[in-house]
Amino acid sequence: MRKLLLTAILLSSTYVGVFSATSPFEKAIWIPYWQKTAGASTTLANLKSLTQISPFAFELQTDGTIKDALKINEEPWVSLIAEAKKKKIKVYPTILSFPHNDNEKNLQYLLLSQKKKRTAHVKDIVALVKKNKFDGIDIDYEAKLAESKPYFSAFLTELSTALHKDKKKLICTIEARTPPESKYATTSKEILSKVDYANDYKVIGKVCDQVRIMAYDQAGDDANLVNQNKSVGNIYKPVADIEWVKKVLNLALFDIPAKKLILGVPTYGYKYEIIPAVGTTSMQYSRIGSMNFNYADELARSLNIPPVRSSGGELSFTYGTTTDIYGKDLGSYKQYLVWYSDAIAISDKIRIAKLYGLGGVVVFKIDGGNDPKIWQVLK
Template identity: 40%
Template sequence: MNYHIFRKTVAVFLIALFAVPATMSAQTSTAIEVSGWIPYWRSEKGVESVVPQLGSFTEINPFMYTVKLDGTLNQAGKITDAEWVTLKSAAKAQGVRFVPTVMWSNSDAIDEVLKDPVQRQKHIQSIASEVFRYNYDGIDIDYEGKYARTRPHFSLFLKELNDAIGYNKWVMCTIEARTPLDARYSSTESIPTDIEYANDFKEISTYCDRVRFMTYDQGRIDLKLNAAKGQSEPYIPVADTEWVEKAIRLAMQEIPKEKIMIGVATYGYEHDMFPSTTGSGKMAYSQLWAFNPGYATDIATKLGIAPVRGNSGELILTFPASKSPEPVIPLPNATRVLSWSDAEAIKQKADLAARLGVRGISIFKIDGGQDPNLWGVLAQYKGSEPRVATKPISLVLAQTDTASPVTPAAPVASVKVPTKNFEMGALGEDVRTLQKYLNAKGYQVAKTGAGSPGNETTKFGAATKAALIKFQTANKITPAKGYFGPVTRAKMQAQ
């Protein structure tokens, strides 16, 4: 998500000039899911702005965790801080999913940790511990800049993470958008024949409940749109809806549309535009920085000029770089170009989500600096059904082919009981012993295959946890959360 670039403070908005048309708020739109990320570096402002608007959200994602070199988690934003406590409580009260994000962009560290089975399990345990300790509704995985060689290891990580927490916790995945090759290259002949990707869409869709595409930071990647739209006006958008549609349609070829979320931005970029030094006669762009909408509208007021709606669907503002109020030495003869995503640009993506039939939109970012007209837009897409934050357990049970408890055909004289304490994600012979006990006592781990009677394994996955919870529930052990400890052990030994 390139989250490091968004720390520039911005504050002023032109309310009348850029207000969303009144007809927009009166329109009734198709209900879609809406999620939003709140960055830890502006957590107080973000929480303050989003709490009154939670009724328009299905899920909220605190940008909270980073990853250490050894694969363990670091709370960049403390869950015990007052604003996060407030947000978590408000989300729970309104049935909004509270799903923190784990951010990781160290390509080498990601590869090293995920390819090593021991380190990978340690990483998964670190995530699972936080999810269950703080009773999150799930976790959002945002691992960016991965190598192509990391692809199979990342897929295996998602599978094992789903095994560890997917039984009743949401596993959300945030990944880069993929531009169709015929839009990235000037001709069919110029497309490399050995292209490899870092993300396996099919594997990701198998293990993730939602797949959020970062369909922003488009820039100049789409050569076709550059040529078609960049002749009459500056064209270097955060996200043209036409480009977004291309990327999402490509993803829909491998990922069920009901899992897809379209990422939408609430910010913009400032560039210097100048004649290319290659002699091509085309314009070149040099990116300066990212900004929130209030920064651009403030400049518009100071210079006495009005932004216009560009052919990308975003607002753009252009003026001679020499007139910029920013204390930056401009390039000679450069034109300053600001392009940003306001409420109308976001509405275009929400309408696209409804038209394509995908799950919804994911907003990056909510930090108090977004277009204030955003809330009126989101209110149009609210569903009428009650929201439920907790992931239904039955969905996972059906996928793991776990049966309800059955009465064993005959009493079992002696069945061993595990001697150690452990939980989801554990490996070893004690897990096999637990599975044998559960199968023997009628709480089948699985009907057939791994975990079934005679095919017990050494891995404590979702099916084992489901069977253990059934045993605990039947024996009135509380809390019945699938943790094997002294209370459960004593109950088994007494039978």
């Protein structure tokens, strides 16, 4: 670990560019449009704890146009952005691209790979930033085909150049990458030869002003941690185990300067139905949906169940019932697992970000349902 931390420090010290040695520790948040009223209200009351806000999100359409799902020129955004600017808090709205099927992935690929389309897309983004007087833009293009790698790199390079001409910044949001030796239960040259990625960390680390890494939604992505917990009988469905987060950062820091890297931390969790083992099959967990802190906390209190903090730093509890939350009969006795993040889990990740010398943290998401104590740890 000390060797990896030293490597990270050496990598970050060689970078000279947008961020200097005196760069502040960024404290950023994403505010989702589907909970914009509660999210904006909570944010307004706690702006002093932040350095950046990102309304989430404009949405990239399959035809290459950008949909204003935020309705950015309406309330509550108008008042929130105006107040943020008064307090010199940077505003970097997000553009989200998340294809849901092969056809949408192919269309995303064509937008990035065809020079004419890509150039037009860059111009559209720059125009959007200038028209609304944003400080820059946050690009969150996920679920890309691996074949998109050189073209996504070209897109970010061209967009960075265009934005910098107007003194605007490019924020790049990328998926977390689990090291192959942890992701797979066993590895071989054959397995490793098939590992391919759509994000070129070296290019992203060079052309993006900040790189937000979404170190959450881990689930079973780390086979080593899954097996370690299974061997001692632990239930294990983390959103972001702190040990996994460290692995993700250690890998990213080989290519991305520490002061550019912004650690994404979750405020939410998930609820699972526990499917009992039958015969030779092992116990299974079927994810039902997401859970914000408030709902999970209220549920635990109503059931008089004290949540347990896992070795990974998050909270969880299990319960059984014959009725749903509305009192409707389920037809049989069912067991559930609730696993979620709170202010303590977030505080642990902020501590790691500072220990690693990162540029800051970004919280997903502020929607009025997060642990209210989060603002104390962000100060």
